[in-house]
Amino acid sequence: MTGTGPSELLESMKKVATVLQSAGVRYALAGSAAVYARGGPAGGHDVDFVLHADDVMKALAAAAEAGLRTERPPEGWLVKVYDDENLIDLIFRFYDRVVDDAMLGRSESMSVAAVEMPVLDASDLVVAKLLSLSAHNCDFAPPLLMVRVLREQIDWKVVREGCDESPYAKAFLWLVQLLDIADTAAEEDPWIVR
Secondary structure (H helix, E strand, O other): OOOOOOOHHHHHHHHHHHHHHHOOOOOOEEEHHHHHHOOOOOOOOOOEEEEEEEHHHHHHHHHHHHOOEOOOOOOOOOOEEEEOOOOEEEEOOOOOOEOOOOHHHHOOOEEEEEEEEEEEEEHHHHHOOOOOOOOOEOOOOOHHHHHHHHHHHHHHHHHHHHOOOOHHHHHHHHHHHOOOOOOOOOOOOOOOOO
């Protein structure tokens, strides 16, 4: 993780997690920080949390009360919190999916840098990463690293179903199948490699 520095970014992550917990916000650690919490390499320039769509205003108010700078960008799917120069994204919707009780309920409570917090389910992490693939962003290297690290934690059926509408995600799952990283194919898929 980078930002002002890896240790500073971890401190900001812990601070924001504590603020969200104290405010009763339903959330989970996401993005590269969640991959790190689940055994992956440290990396990233910010920290991502997903939070229940109904808790956005509560989260912003709690962050502001804790002395953190907040921002509501025009994208409409996240808000931002800054601890000095460290950016924390609070994501409440990605693509056509609203962060809800079901997604947050699949999170696992883990100790991350000595703070207990919910961490997004590995399958949900992979779905989010694969849904970000597009004609303008079709680099398979980051999701390939992610699935190699998390492969035993991933429910591939959940990933297939979550990515069913994305041709880029389907191409990535085919690559994972061909590389023998995991059996990602459904029985009815015409491209099964056996």
